[in-house]
Amino acid sequence: MANDRIIATYHPSSEPARIADRAQGLAIEQSVECPLDAISDPWVRNAVLGRVARIDQIADGRYAVRIALAAATAPAEPGQLLNMLFGNASIQPDVALVDVELPPSYLDAFGGPKLGLGGVRALTGVQGRALTASALKPQGLSPEALALIARRLAEGGVDLIKDDHGIADQAYSPFAARIAAVGRAVRAANESSGRRTLYAPHVTGSLDTMRRQLDLIRGEGIAALMMMPMIVGLSNFHALVREAEGLVVLAHPAMSGATTIAPPLLLGKLFRLFGADATVFPHHGGRFAYTPDTCRALAAAAREPWGGLKPCLPVPAGGIAIDRVPELLSFYGADVMLLIGGSLLAARERLTEQAAQFVAEVAAHGQ
Amino acid sequence: MANDRIIATYHPSSEPARIADRAQGLAIEQSVECPLDAISDPWVRNAVLGRVARIDQIADGRYAVRIALAAATAPAEPGQLLNMLFGNASIQPDVALVDVELPPSYLDAFGGPKLGLGGVRALTGVQGRALTASALKPQGLSPEALALIARRLAEGGVDLIKDDHGIADQAYSPFAARIAAVGRAVRAANESSGRRTLYAPHVTGSLDTMRRQLDLIRGEGIAALMMMPMIVGLSNFHALVREAEGLVVLAHPAMSGATTIAPPLLLGKLFRLFGADATVFPHHGGRFAYTPDTCRALAAAAREPWGGLKPCLPVPAGGIAIDRVPELLSFYGADVMLLIGGSLLAARERLTEQAAQFVAEVAAHGQ
Numbered sequence: 001m002a003n004d005r006i007i008a009t010y011h012p013s014s015e016p017a018r019i020a021d022r023a024q025g026l027a028i029e030q031s032v033e034c035p036l037d038a039i040s041d042p043w044v045r046n047a048v049l050g051r052v053a054r055i056d057q058i059a060d061g062r063y064a065v066r067i068a069l070a071a072a073t074a075p076a077e078p079g080q081l082l083n084m085l086f087g088n089a090s091i092q093p094d095v096a097l098v099d100v101e102l103p104p105s106y107l108d109a110f111g112g113p114k115l116g117l118g119g120v121r122a123l124t125g126v127q128g129r130a131l132t133a134s135a136l137k138p139q140g141l142s143p144e145a146l147a148l149i150a151r152r153l154a155e156g157g158v159d160l161i162k163d164d165h166g167i168a169d170q171a172y173s174p175f176a177a178r179i180a181a182v183g184r185a186v187r188a189a190n191e192s193s194g195r196r197t198l199y200a201p202h203v204t205g206s207l208d209t210m211r212r213q214l215d216l217i218r219g220e221g222i223a224a225l226m227m228m229p230m231i232v233g234l235s236n237f238h239a240l241v242r243e244a245e246g247l248v249v250l251a252h253p254a255m256s257g258a259t260t261i262a263p264p265l266l267l268g269k270l271f272r273l274f275g276a277d278a279t280v281f282p283h284h285g286g287r288f289a290y291t292p293d294t295c296r297a298l299a300a301a302a303r304e305p306w307g308g309l310k311p312c313l314p315v316p317a318g319g320i321a322i323d324r325v326p327e328l329l330s331f332y333g334a335d336v337m338l339l340i341g342g343s344l345l346a347a348r349e350r351l352t353e354q355a356a357q358f359v360a361e362v363a364a365h366g367q
Numbered sequence: 368m369a370n371d372r373i374i375a376t377y378h379p380s381s382e383p384a385r386i387a388d389r390a391q392g393l394a395i396e397q398s399v400e401c402p403l404d405a406i407s408d409p410w411v412r413n414a415v416l417g418r419v420a421r422i423d424q425i426a427d428g429r430y431a432v433r434i435a436l437a438a439a440t441a442p443a444e445p446g447q448l449l450n451m452l453f454g455n456a457s458i459q460p461d462v463a464l465v466d467v468e469l470p471p472s473y474l475d476a477f478g479g480p481k482l483g484l485g486g487v488r489a490l491t492g493v494q495g496r497a498l499t500a501s502a503l504k505p506q507g508l509s510p511e512a513l514a515l516i517a518r519r520l521a522e523g524g525v526d527l528i529k530d531d532h533g534i535a536d537q538a539y540s541p542f543a544a545r546i547a548a549v550g551r552a553v554r555a556a557n558e559s560s561g562r563r564t565l566y567a568p569h570v571t572g573s574l575d576t577m578r579r580q581l582d583l584i585r586g587e588g589i590a591a592l593m594m595m596p597m598i599v600g601l602s603n604f605h606a607l608v609r610e611a612e613g614l615v616v617l618a619h620p621a622m623s624g625a626t627t628i629a630p631p632l633l634l635g636k637l638f639r640l641f642g643a644d645a646t647v648f649p650h651h652g653g654r655f656a657y658t659p660d661t662c663r664a665l666a667a668a669a670r671e672p673w674g675g676l677k678p679c680l681p682v683p684a685g686g687i688a689i690d691r692v693p694e695l696l697s698f699y700g701a702d703v704m705l706l707i708g709g710s711l712l713a714a715r716e717r718l719t720e721q722a723a724q725f726v727a728e729v730a731a732h733g734q
Contacts (some may be wrong), residue, residue: 025654029654031506032504032507033504033506034531034708034709034712034713035709037715038504038505038712041505041507043507044505044506044507048505049505049507072538072539073533075535075536075538077571077572079571079598080535080536080571082598083571083622084533086622087595087598087621087622088620088621088654088655090623091620091621091624092655092656093656094656137399137400137401137405138400138401138408138416139398140410140414140415141411164400164401165454166440166450166454168444168450170439170442171442172439204447205444205446205447205602206600206602206603207573208606232446232600232603233599233602233603234598235571235572235576235598236573236600239575254454254455255450255454255624257457257458257624260624260627287455289459341401342400342402346401346402
């Protein structure tokens, strides 16, 4: 990769007269990060310094700037790649990182999803329709109370049940006890229904802690897990992806700072590159301000052909209720997993029926 | 900590008529994350649900909202604390996290800087004046070329020399070879000058990788290191802080998303809490848009008394030149380390003299 270039696209705000300087400033900030006068080595100037490849005006005072960054500065190490793409520029208030094109060697090195969209379908046995998901919450419940909710959701036929991302290793619900109880409940429901609902415990903490949690997950025969790549660190996320071979890896968008890194890039493209089999994101019209265009682009980034990488399953979420199922399926098509959490759980003791209703709506769509 | 509360302060934008709902929405989002109807357990409603403690208007359409979060949801684990403070809300475009007040048990559990401001002064032998720092750059140079720059900076008397945060483990400058060469150069300069300039190699990657790098640092007898907490993950940052006992730990602000988490909180308070001995941040008037008030508050958060935690050394940086030394020292006082990188390096072969000039300006201030 000695002379390969990574093409990063930024959207800075600028007056027209200053955009050339602003673009050059970004190229310097994300490569050599020093005045050009400080560079005496001609190789650094020619091969390492970022190059402004193109500037397009996209709105009044807003530009798309493509910068060619030297691949040699960002070897295939997830954190360092993010650092060279946006480390310092993330602190500047006038610029968003919106896309990246990587040399093929990165796809080989990172590898993307191990199972991907097809693997999730194979493990759950769901073909020909969209998948369904829900979340265990609220925060504060005991392992037994969460297991009861999980049993009802599984009996209702939801395909994947994840921990709420706020659920970690709290005193009122220790990780080991919780995943054992929930795992048993889901297994029991699967045995009586013949379905294959997955449970994705939330794995977090240092890499050491996450490894211990992965061991517990394997010990319980659980086939999925969820991580927050932006909180555990992209490098640790990727390290755990490699060690979790055979398990479905779900990415959660917490701390994704979506206003400065474009969500299609971060949650769609980069989380897929580093190995998310499925990526959770807020669908528009919920509690988060993603536009329909953002959601469409995110799903495309997760699923569209990209080198030899498997597609990653888009998981729209964030305040969706059952009445929006037809709208979402028309929007995303069937290669999607719909995640409905709180609005299902509000059914309380009628949760099984409500979950079954959710699954039936999804199965009936377009038939 | 069963019934302790963490007080988080958010600045949402809102119409006056909707601020009560918006505040309640934040309290739910960062605690139970589900409709109140879905909560049947009274303990969860009383002890786990976030409570809006206070709402103050701070500007037209902008509010300060204090929310009491249950400490039980965020045990003393750095990533989980960040998650409960801002995980999901970080995706909402209308809100910033600006402050947090923690129960004393957190200060004991995290421990803050091991050496802190006083430890950096003791190791460098610098008392009674501000400290000076510079950075090795540009990206792309060989270990030998970086070592030459380091030698000149050390001969000029700069107190701390750090790797540029873009410098990691690249083929043109492998970590092991680089820190050996730079470490030797700084040691040689120290031996002939009698000074104690520190070298802080940049440590990054997964926790495994960072551990290997820490071993190499210890093997070379180097007494400092730098990490990017927001890229390596706060939990891994804190894990390495504990293992790096005796070494100065410098925090770098890359990917700190400072527009949605207030810099005084993230770079001043939280990085200190998790153990940064010194924290780098962009001083106003450089390439980043921090205001003087932000910089003042950040330095205060790093240095002011906070339980039994040691003060953390503020390290203003980001495009400062020597001509601003008097202004910065008047602004921060002497308990500060000034970091001048690129504008020193532009002196090229006159770097030693330029570094000496920097150090002399700092030493002369106020005398």
